[in-house]
Amino acid sequence: MADDTRLRQPLGATGVVPSTRNAATGVVPSTRNAATGVVPGTRNAATGLLALADGSVFWGQGCGATGEAVGELCFNTAMTGYQEVMTDPSYAGQIINFTFPHIGNVGANSEDIEALNPHALGCVMAEPVTAASNFRSEVHFSDWLAKWGRIGLAGVDTRAITRRLRKGGAPNAVIAHAPDGKFDIDALIARAAAWHGLEGLDLAKEVSCTQSWRWDEGPWVLGEGYQPGKLPADAPHVVAIDYGIKRAILRQLVDAGARVTVVPATASFEEIMALQPDGLFLSNGPGDPAATGLYAVPTIQAWLGTKKPLFGICLGHQLLGLAIGAKTAKMHQGHRGANHPVKRLSDGKVEITSMNHGFMVDAETLPATARATHISLFDQSLAGLELIDQPAFSVQHHPEASPGPQDSYYLFRHFVEGLRT
Numbered sequence: 001m002a003d004d005t006r007l008r009q010p011l012g013a014t015g016v017v018p019s020t021r022n023a024a025t026g027v028v029p030s031t032r033n034a035a036t037g038v039v040p041g042t043r044n045a046a047t048g049l050l051a052l053a054d055g056s057v058f059w060g061q062g063c064g065a066t067g068e069a070v071g072e073l074c075f076n077t078a079m080t081g082y083q084e085v086m087t088d089p090s091y092a093g094q095i096i097n098f099t100f101p102h103i104g105n106v107g108a109n110s111e112d113i114e115a116l117n118p119h120a121l122g123c124v125m126a127e128p129v130t131a132a133s134n135f136r137s138e139v140h141f142s143d144w145l146a147k148w149g150r151i152g153l154a155g156v157d158t159r160a161i162t163r164r165l166r167k168g169g170a171p172n173a174v175i176a177h178a179p180d181g182k183f184d185i186d187a188l189i190a191r192a193a194a195w196h197g198l199e200g201l202d203l204a205k206e207v208s209c210t211q212s213w214r215w216d217e218g219p220w221v222l223g224e225g226y227q228p229g230k231l232p233a234d235a236p237h238v239v240a241i242d243y244g245i246k247r248a249i250l251r252q253l254v255d256a257g258a259r260v261t262v263v264p265a266t267a268s269f270e271e272i273m274a275l276q277p278d279g280l281f282l283s284n285g286p287g288d289p290a291a292t293g294l295y296a297v298p299t300i301q302a303w304l305g306t307k308k309p310l311f312g313i314c315l316g317h318q319l320l321g322l323a324i325g326a327k328t329a330k331m332h333q334g335h336r337g338a339n340h341p342v343k344r345l346s347d348g349k350v351e352i353t354s355m356n357h358g359f360m361v362d363a364e365t366l367p368a369t370a371r372a373t374h375i376s377l378f379d380q381s382l383a384g385l386e387l388i389d390q391p392a393f394s395v396q397h398h399p400e401a402s403p404g405p406q407d408s409y410y411l412f413r414h415f416v417e418g419l420r421t
Contacts, residue, residue: 047178076356080338
């Protein structure tokens, strides 16, 4: 066998032999992915692609549904929970570039979902989806994507995409899958460039429920599934406004001891009060908070007038900020992942949190009646606030941790315990 000295060279921090890397693209042009037959970064045997508004094209192997979808491209750093991520309504209008390479390797099931349907438009993965290797798997991840009309793209340099997003922000993009490998590249790029983007877009009404309903399901138990909530009739009653709510949030409210009624995003203050709630919950959700706030803010402001407890998460946090006179802004790249450190200002404790947002509340615009409670240690952005004169608070991160760490579970208990006083 011929001696190839490159094989004995130490790998750098990237895990790639430095002498073979193309400095401009980050792609090793001579390396073929054995599973897909695709030479990374080229059109060779490719059946899928990602086309950016600036004309860039990333080739790969399509999986899941065929066709194309346009949206905002973002990246998520979570190592687990790809089903929960894909079904999170907060990802409506977005294509997810997963930084963790082994997406789909534990298959898919009917339990690890946060909504009935996936809301992310598609996903980009570094490695091909392998056969499932988990006892809870019910279906191959590619088949799950196809069932719900979502496009997957594998064999792509997701590290290069992530670096691009960190530097240039979240661009408009089209993800496409065609088994015959035939694409109208110019048309796909033009479609990405023409898309209006998320700024100024109200998506909460599109993912919200259309009528009120009761939720009584608790946390999941191995071998038993999700447990029914066993709450007394006099348990505190929470009305949760569904701007794109995750099931894990509802389960945490039940586990903390609350009876829960879910109402549509457009529910009026009068409709909410007719349910006789002890507290109001503002959920996560997609889109621009300023657009959703046109109908949500007056309802929240009317609730604040009652001086009853309020708790908001993610979009709900941003809407509370708008309701008290603060401003929101689009972030450069946003926060999406399950490893985000957040500092609690009351005692300096650091919580590792799950985040998924592209907008934020501007801390500099908080009124004198509110104060910051948490800050992101990644960029010092506002991650939590509370009102000084009444029991209302919110956080930018996702304390239900689905997926993610459970450092912030206490927030649900804090909210529900406050309903009993």
